[in-house]
Amino acid sequence: MKTKLCLLYGGKSAEHQVSLQTAKAVIQALDLDKYEIHPVFITTEGKWIKGPQLSEPVQSIKELEFQDEKGKAPNDLSEFTLSKDGSYDVVFPLLHGPNGEDGTVQGLLELLNLPYVGNGVLASAAGMDKVVMKNIFAQAGLPQVKYVWSTRSEWKADQEEALSQVENEIGYPCFVKPANLGSSVGISKCTNRNELEAAFEEAFQFDRRIIIEEGVIAREIEIGVLGNDYAECSVAGEIVPKKDFYDYKAKYEDQDTALIIPAEISSEEYANLKAMAIKAYKAIDCSGLVRADFFVTRDGRALINEVNTMPGFTPYSMFPLLWKHTGVEYPELIEQLVKLALDRHQEKQ
Numbered sequence: 374m375k376t377k378l379c380l381l382y383g384g385k386s387a388e389h390q391v392s393l394q395t396a397k398a399v400i401q402a403l404d405l406d407k408y409e410i411h412p413v414f415i416t417t418e419g420k421w422i423k424g425p426q427l428s429e430p431v432q433s434i435k436e437l438e439f440q441d442e443k444g445k446a447p448n449d450l451s452e453f454t455l456s457k458d459g460s461y462d463v464v465f466p467l468l469h470g471p472n473g474e475d476g477t478v479q480g481l482l483e484l485l486n487l488p489y490v491g492n493g494v495l496a497s498a499a500g501m502d503k504v505v506m507k508n509i510f511a512q513a514g515l516p517q518v519k520y521v522w523s524t525r526s527e528w529k530a531d532q533e534e535a536l537s538q539v540e541n542e543i544g545y546p547c548f549v550k551p552a553n554l555g556s557s558v559g560i561s562k563c564t565n566r567n568e569l570e571a572a573f574e575e576a577f578q579f580d581r582r583i584i585i586e587e588g589v590i591a592r593e594i595e596i597g598v599l600g601n602d603y604a605e606c607s608v609a610g611e612i613v614p615k616k617d618f619y620d621y622k623a624k625y626e627d628q629d630t631a632l633i634i635p636a637e638i639s640s641e642e643y644a645n646l647k648a649m650a651i652k653a654y655k656a657i658d659c660s661g662l663v664r665a666d667f668f669v670t671r672d673g674r675a676l677i678n679e680v681n682t683m684p685g686f687t688p689y690s691m692f693p694l695l696w697k698h699t700g701v702e703y704p705e706l707i708e709q710l711v712k713l714a715l716d717r718h719q720e721k722q
């Protein structure tokens with residue numbers, strides 16, 4: 374019997390296009406003798422559109438962008454939610470950012486009692502919120518940069534107070550980020566008060582809560598983690614952005630950001646990062662997968678920057694490449710994730 378796999382992709386976030394590319398790559402990698410593929414496309418307006426079962430791999434992402442039916446309300450999930458009775462064995466949410474990677478979709482799948490790939494509600498939500506994530510990491514004893522946070526209401530009430538808190542506790546350079554986002558959207562580096570003020574305004578465009586961090590000069594090293602209660606680490610990789618920092622454009626548009634795999638670090642450094650990656654994984658109770666991102670400063674300090682609970686997943690993204698260098702090819706990686714999803718579901722019953 375084939376496994377009925379529902380692919381959920383697209384979505385309202387800035388990573389809509391990336392998600393489509395990933396969906397195409399995943400479909401091409403799946404063995405159609407083993408899997409029945411049921412695509413569900415989420416439009417940029419947030420409509421869920423069920424496509425026909427795929428009997429052959431798609432050649433272009435156009436084939437995955439199903440057309441809107443007239444008269445449907447935005448966020449209409451009925452087509453999807455009504456099809457729970459045995460229609461799918463497992464769901465693979467290939468969604469990044471808010472409304473996809475943040476626990477909301479995971480909550481829906483929990484309510485439908487459907488097994489799904491990747492992190493559960495708690496890990497997804499905690500991993501998406503940089504303030505909550507850092508607070509939990511601090512509690513777990515993981516070293517990180519200094520940070521403070523602020524809400525839009527506090528900012529409106531007393532801008533001077535908010536700015537001087539940063540200057541007193543963090544200083545320059547600092548990074549200002551929306552609490553709940555990814556892909557570097559809304560992030561600014563600041564070296565003076567004018568920039569800081571503009572950065573607050575910018576970040577509050579995207580979220581009602583922001584985080585301000587000490588800026589460090591550091592190498593950016595990443596490790597892939599795979600598993601449920603027992604998790605394993607990939608080799609480490611390094612990102613070398615050609616620009617000042619790894620911003621949205623560098624992530625998705627420039628071709629010249631170098632990914633160096635395996636990263637040139639000592640075996641002691643690698644062992645330390647691996648231990649930190651597993652600690653972070655356990656701290657927010659991850660399952661399936663996570664990409665743990667670190668800063669390694671010039672004086673050799675390793676700091677955790679963040680975890681991404683649904684990391685970029687095209688065959689050219691860091692996470693799949695890390696596993697390829699560890700000996701797990703893309704199709705095998707997908708198989709393992711599906712198995713981990715089914716195992717976790719079983720364990721919960």
Ligand code: ADP
Binds near residue numbers: 550556586587588619
């Ligand atoms: P996202 O979740 O959007 O990827 P990150 O926190 O990883 O957000 O920040 C994006 C990029 O900005 C990082 O990859 C790094 O290049 C730079 N950056 C973020 N925070 C800092 C910091 N505290 N010090 C130095 N560089 C930073």
Ligand code: MG
Binds near residue numbers: 554555556679680681
């Ligand atoms: Mg992130």
Ligand code: MG
Binds near residue numbers: 556666679
């Ligand atoms: Mg990041």
